Amino acid sequence: MNHRKRRLLTAGITAVGVGAALGIALLISSTQQEDGNGQTSRQETVAERGRTVMPFDLEATTHHFTPTKTGGVQDVVADQPDDATQVNLIRTHLQQEAKAFSQGDFGDPAQIHGDSMPGLAELEDGYKRIEVRYRERADGATLTYTTEEPVLVDALHDWFEAQLSDHGDHAESGH
Template identity: 80%
Template sequence: MNIGRRRLLTAGITTACVGAALGAALWIGGTQQESNNGQTGRQEAVAERGRTVMPFDLEETTHHFTPNETGGIQDVVADQPDDEKQIALIRTHLKQEAKAFGQGDFGDPAQIHGDSMPGLTALQDGYERIEVRYRERSDGATLTYTTDEPALVDALHDWFKAQLSDHGDHAETGH
């Protein structure tokens, strides 16, 4: 290979590497900067990915995450308690998630929040030692996560915190 072609190839590789690093920096930086609607870039990206996984409208529903001594409670409720469409969609989705989580399938949260989501790997590895119960409520549905292993309780709490952060205005800490 002649020197000119080698320099051109080196310049191209360098440009590609710099571009990839810049893209990553912008993604990470964008996660912290707020957009015009008050959401961070990461929250907007999570909401967009969430629309492909969750059938209900994030703008018309709220997630509540309540950590407790044995795991935690996740409620998803319609913002309008008489919104039968959103309530039905919430119930269908959470029934499916309860079944999937009980089988160690946390693919939906991974798709929305990323494979490196805090707590996710521990939950996938320890799913057989976590009981996931589904229950309907008048305005949506509830998943209750119970385990007697402190490390899995911690993983559930980390997982809840990550969802609270990532969902922004679409999520709240429960009471």
């Protein structure tokens, strides 16, 4: 192959590579672009899925995720503490989730966040070694996750981080 043909071939391969990289970058950025309300398309999708799984109104409630040395604490509260409807819906849902999680059923979070959600596989596999406790609070309810296994603590923290990211304005870190 002569020098001119080699240079043209190299230029063509480079252009294809740059074009592919640019296409991938645009695809990634388009899935993370914010709407007019500051939410990414991922957060919008999660909110829509959440409406089919969680009975309470995401716009009237907030999730709080607090990692601990032995697991974590998940609080779901009504934004208006005297909103008895939301408080009761939160309590009913978290009671059901505590029972399901204690039996290794993480189907609701998987339906909302996807089967490849960080930490999910480890929690499903290790559920027998995680204690899930439900507790009512005046403005909603709390689930406390406790384990003595560092791998499961890390999985819980990853799981919390994924929910914080996916829920956007509907969630806060309890750090």
